[in-house]
Amino acid sequence: MTLHGLCWKKFQLSMLIGLALVTIPIAALAATNIKMSYNGAPTEKDNAVHVFANHFKQIVEKETNGTVTITLLPNSQLGNEQQRMQLVMKYPIINVASFGGMEAVFPEIFATNVPFLFNSYKAAHIFFDSSPVMAKLRKEFTKQTGILLLEVIEEGGFIAFTSTTPINSPKDFKGSKFRAMDASQIAMYKAFGATGSTLPWTKVYQALKDGTVNGQMNPLTYVIIGSFYEVQKYLTLANVQYSDQFLLVNNTLMNGLTTRERSILRDAAHAANRHTRVFVESQVEKRITYLRNKGMHIYKPTRKEMDLFKKLSTPSYIEWLSEIIDREWIDQTIADARRANNEARRLLLQ
Structure with missing residues (x-):
């Protein structure tokens, strides 16, 4: 054995x-x-x-x-x-x-x-x-x-990108290698022109430190827990997914x-x-301030840049997932999420 x-x-x-x-x-x-x-x-x-x-x-x-x-x-x-x-x-x-x-x-x-x-x-x-x-x-x-x-x-909030070079829009991913939590993130990185490889949480810090990967995505909580600010210079608040x-x-x-x-x-x-x-x-704001004080350069994409992230990542993700599960699950989820967004907006305006 x-x-x-x-x-x-x-x-x-x-x-x-x-x-x-x-x-x-x-x-x-x-x-x-x-x-x-x-x-x-x-x-x-x-x-x-x-x-x-x-x-x-x-x-x-x-x-x-x-x-x-x-x-x-x-x-x-x-x-x-x-x-x-x-x-x-x-x-x-x-x-x-x-x-x-x-x-x-x-x-x-x-x-x-x-x-x-x-x-x-x-x-x-x-x-x-x-x-x-x-x-x-x-x-x-x-x-x-x-x-x-x-x-x-x-x-831990919405998911953000950390990286060794600035990421202000999807084109900045080109040629980079990013750590992925699962296959869905690999599909997303591919849409941005980067490659993704899955790594367990316990190996992420060292991989970022030695340059095996150039960046990763996580909510701010995990950027702090993992001390990624020690080995990543840039943080992009793209709010990709709800964590x-x-x-x-x-x-x-x-x-x-x-x-x-x-x-x-x-x-x-x-x-x-x-x-x-x-x-x-x-x-959320306390964590942003903490990471800024630790030396990270923090960037919040413009609406136009956010729309471009969405335009590239969403179809790629759906294409990947449609090969694994019934498309009906995806379509109903998107429809229900749209209703939830509208309801949240209505409550905010009351």
């Missing part, structure tokens, strides 16, 4: 031991403890997903009077995105997954990540909380995986709880998400 294989066997064994408590029939326990895994450090200052997880934990434990407790496992303690997805499909746990984790099991969710889909935070909130296509996606996701998608968590992750709950776990406890978990998830949205959006 290879060293990698041995390490993975040890990981599986440790997981089985670690999950033994929650695999005991829930009715047999005086109190139910649920393990909750997610990316990033357990710091509220930098990690919005931790803000969500901690708030969720507090609400659940308070409202259930301790009959349900949550053990937080940040920093991907239960494995990488793909490993954690497999675990939440098999065991009664909670996992917060990124698009990277969803990619292999439910590519339909990528319809909600079409570039420049939302004009505002409010429009994204309306879409993810109440759009018809999200209701259909949730239902289909559970059908395919046996997992419940309770909330779409705002993780989110997905709260996933094993269905067997939910069915093992009482009706009241299930209701509390659902309500707590939504309340924690509202809390996190307020936190994330209140930090």
Whole structure:
């Protein structure tokens, strides 16, 4: 057996031991403890997903009077995105997954990540909380995986580009190589004339530092968490996509709880998400100032430049995704997002 294989066997064994408590029939326990895994450090200052997880934990434990407790496992303690997805499909746990984790099991969710889909935070909130296509996606996701998608968590604002040379418009990408989170970003970079290569989060800083890649895209939160300002000189606030992750709950776990406890978990998830949205959006200007003070040159594209980014990236993204999922998902998502944008605009003008 290879060293990698041995390490993975040890990981599986440790997981089985670690999950033994929650695999005991829930009715047999005086109190139910649920393990909750997610990316990033357990710091509220930098990690919005931790803000969500901690708030969720507090609400659940308070409202259930301790009959349900949550053990937080940040920093991907239960494995990488793909490993954690497999675990939440098999065991009664909670996992917060990124698009990277969803990619292999439910590519339909990528319809909600079409570039420049939302004009505002409010429009994204309306879409993810109440759009018809999200209701259909949730239902289909559970059908395919046996997992419940309770909330779409705002993780750090809209996505921006960082780079070693200025990027003011798509033509500035030509000839560059960028780190991609998934295949959808590779398609986007290609439309701009750049090449993209997927790299795990843990390798991004070094790749930027040694020039293996020239840039990357992430919300400002992750630019700070990753200390990319040390190895990237330029930041372009193109607001390409709404940055989110997905709260996933094993269905067997939910069915093992009482009706009241299930209701509390659902309500707590939504309340924690509202809390996190307020936190994330209140930090945007502070994060821009922080990065400027760290020496980054910050550029906000003009409306004409933004339109050009959209004109190039959106068709390329849709073409890529149409080869993977039914086009109906994409068309309904775009239509529902348009309605959400209009509704958000109407509310703003009231």
